[in-house]
Structure formats: C-alpha cells, structure tokens
Amino acid sequence: MTAGTLAQGEATGTFYIASSLAAALDALNDYGPEGAAFAGGTWIMRAPIRHQPLKTRHVAIGKIPELTEIRIGTDAIEIGAAVTHAALASALADLPDFAVLTAAAGRSANPAIRSLATIGGNLATSDFSAADCVPALLCLDAQIEVSSRSGRERMSLEAFLTQRSTLAPGRLLTKIVVQRSRHKTAHARLPLRKAGDYPVAIVSLSFDVDTANYVRAARIAIGSVETVARRWDRLEAALLDRPLAPARAADVAAELAGEFVGRESVEVPPWYRVSVLPRLVRRATAAALGA
Template identity: 40%
Template sequence: MTVTESVLRAESVSDALARLAELGEHGRPLAGGTWVLRAGLRGEDDPYRYVAIGGIPELAEVSYGDGELGVGALVTHTRLAELVAGPPAAALVEAARGSAFPQVRNVATIGGNLAAIGFAEADLVPALLAGEAEVELAGPAGRRRIPVVDFLAWREKSAGELITTVFLPTPAGRRSGFARLTVRGSGEYPIANAAVSVDLDAEGAVRAARIAVGSVEPVAKLCPVASESLVGHGFSDLEAIEEAGRIAARECSARDGLDAPGWYRAEVLPTLVRRAAAHATGQEDSE
C-alpha cells in the first residue's frame, strides 16, 4: 500500500486526534511529507497509515507576543525564512533559509522537521534546541508543552499526539545564529550544523549560553560544557568562541556516513560554532 492510498483527511485538531486514535499505533500525521514519501528510497518499510493535517488552519498560524514566538506545526521553511522576529529567532530563520532546496522549503514544515525520526540532518532542530524552544502537543488528555530537548528523547512514543505549535522565547538581550556545511555548497543535507544562542548582560558579557549541533550524531544535541565555557566572556571574545567550538566537538560521538566520516564532522564543528556566533553578532566570517 502506498502512502497516498493510506491517507485520511482531518479538518481540525480534534478531528485529527480522533482519526489517530482510530488508527492506534499504526497512525501518524502527515503534512509536507518530504521525509515520509522518501522512505522507499531509503530502503525502509512504511507500516503506517496517515492522517493528512495540511488543511487545518490553526496549525498554520504564526503569533507574536508575551515574550515568545509561536509557530504552527504547518509553517513551512519558506515562511520561516521570511519571518521578521528579531535576534532571538535569527538562528531559526537562518536555518530555514539555508535548508535543502526551494522546492523542499516550500512544503517542509517545522512540525515535520521535529517529528522526523532518523533524520539526523534536520536543520531547524539545533536552532530550536539552542533557543530553548518548547513544543505544544495535543492528545487525548488535552494539550501540554514540553521542551524540545525532552520531545526529541520521547518522540518515538508520541503516537496519538499531534504537534500543534512550537514556541520560541524572545527575551530582550538574546542573540542567536546558525551555520551549516554541505558537501557541494548551498542546499542539500548538512554534514554538520551548529546553532548558538546567548543571553547578554548590560555590559555585553554572556550570562547564559546554549550551543547545539546537528547532523553529527543521529539526533541533534545541546553541548552543555561548551555552552558553559562562554559564560562570563564578552560575546566578541573570539578565543573563547573558538575554545567553545573545540569543546563542543569533544562532547560529540560523531557518526560515519556516506557523505562524511565522523572525524570530519567533528573537525568542522569549531568553525561552524564560530560562524554561528558571528551571524549572531551580525558579522561575517569568511574563513
């Protein structure tokens, strides 16, 4: 049975939850489908039936206010790349802008990027981790919010629940940036990517930091030791940023793949952390 032969359509969040409940453990939501539809190309079986959620207006909304940005699960990478949301969301906007190709960005969604299991290269995930984002889930017991870092560890058990909104804090004094590296240039999946988000005090020193990396391990991760190493330094302290990048590489168990060996992913991480930090300060890094 093909994906298109096993799709049910939902008109609302409650309708989608009801249909997912009917399908049980074999039911999954379907939006852009950029990961699901290529399961066969990856040599994977697809045992699921799908509930198409692309027609639910609530899931396509973007909201501002109360110190956070709310992004509906159906918001595409293209729409994210066009957001004007300030420095705290700069890493997310940049990650969306550089991911894959225009044809993919036009349909790939933030909810799908988060939910795709086995997709180590998801560009939005490190930006959301570094930004302390939370995921709102709708399920049989109502709605709840959990940190993205917890959702990544738990998502394989999420059958029956639906991502509705991703919330990204936008406090004053926060800066963020993102960088990625591919085999041949723009587009494509990244060999590695990195997001940096820092909270600065009145003097411009780092009082809190989060460095997240993706495509290095099977799942994107925060690098707490590297992040902590930035605290107390000026955010223009290049030596501190370089050292944070080296620490981040040591915190990872880099995976081997057809596109790059693990040692190379770790080797380029310090440069990507430096570039992400440069983007966060509005500077260019040409090295």
C-alpha cells in the same frame, strides 16, 4: 474528513484529509500503530528510497487552520506544527531575536523542499539527524505542545526528543512555543557540497551579553554531528563571564570537541563532522555579533 487513496511507490494506503484538529486526533487514535500524520510529506514520500515500510493509513493535517498559524506576541511566538519552513522564515525575517530560527528555516534543504516541509515534521522525524530547526529551537529553549483526544501537554524540546519515537498512537505534535528575548542568535551550517541539501554539521547559538560584551548566558546546540541534536553544555559554561569573541569561542570549541562522537554515514567520515565544529562556532559567533 475526506477519504481517498494515496499511491506511494508500490504501496497504496488510505489517506484521510482532516478538516479539524479534533478529527485528525480521532483518526490517528483509531488507526493506532498503522496510522501517521501527513503534512508536507517530504520525508514520508521518500520512505521507499530508504527501504522503509510505509504506514497503511495517513491523516492529512496540512490544511488545519490551527496548525498553520504563526502568532507573534510581545512575550512569545507560537508556531503551528504544519507551518512550512518557507512561511516560517518569511514571518520571522524582521525579528532579530529569532535570527537563528529564520536562518535555520530559510536555508534548510532547497527552495522546493522548504515550501512543503513543515516545522513539526522537522522535529518529529526521529530518523532524520540533519534537521536544521532542531538545534535552532534547542538554543531558543523552545517548548513543544503535544495533543491527543484527552488534552494537551507542554514539554521542553529536549524532553520531546527523547520520547518522539515512542509517542503513543493518537498523540501529535501540534505547536512550538518560544519566548522572546534580546539575545544575540545565529545559525551556521556546513553543507555536504556548495549546493548541498543536508549539512555535515550545524551550530545554533544564543548569547545574552552585557554592555561590555561579557557573556551572561549562553545556549549552544549542535546538530547533524551525532544522531540526535543536543546542547553543548561544557562550551556554554566555558564562555560565561568572559568577553564574547569568535576566535576565543573557536579555540575553546577545539579543546572540547572530543566529547562528540560523529555519526556514521555514507556521505562523510564521523571524524570530519567533529573536526568542523570549531570553524562553525567561530562563524556563528561572528554572525551573532554582527561581524
């Protein structure tokens, strides 16, 4: 690996460029709590703005081949953690079964951020509640690979979200695996303003419908409304075994929206995040149906 220094605000820390995944894991393990992986850096570099202390040591992983690959197979796709949002959106653009993830990666933040921000960083940053790719991958039932010097572990994205802030030093999200299907998927977001970077609320969904348009399976995930994105189980259950229609989906969402408690922020009041959910459910359902 190559060593150097990185000045960030008023802090200067050691910055190592790892030439391989093994080297990166070794460095992160050796640095312990003072170390952090550095890929796109779009969240880390703004830590001083959030009045958060920087780690004293960073390990650059953005050039490791294994982490920057996208493998598209007949049964599943594998996405390296250092793949950027722009690269992911481009790679999946012609795959209709991944429309939800293409939209999430291709519309998040702004073009400059999308060219640098990585999918792994989007999932691993526990302090960022407005990540577009988290609900998109939740509705796709994604699996997460976490690596360390002792091996690799596969877990559901739901499980990863509950433990990402407490991962032991030396453990690193390295891959996302998503099974392929013929489900209808879509992603809808309401930005803070017309050209806003961060969404007030996000609805990502995946439907399996039969030839009569009856819902056989549904996965609906909500992001940015609460601190952590999650599945909307009751809405999924209410739509099963019925014809899929945007208006009805929105009506049911309005009846059930009270189970969400909007997060506090300086941008919008908590109630507003919840109030827009039925509209986003309608929009996402219509998009999934091609309407």
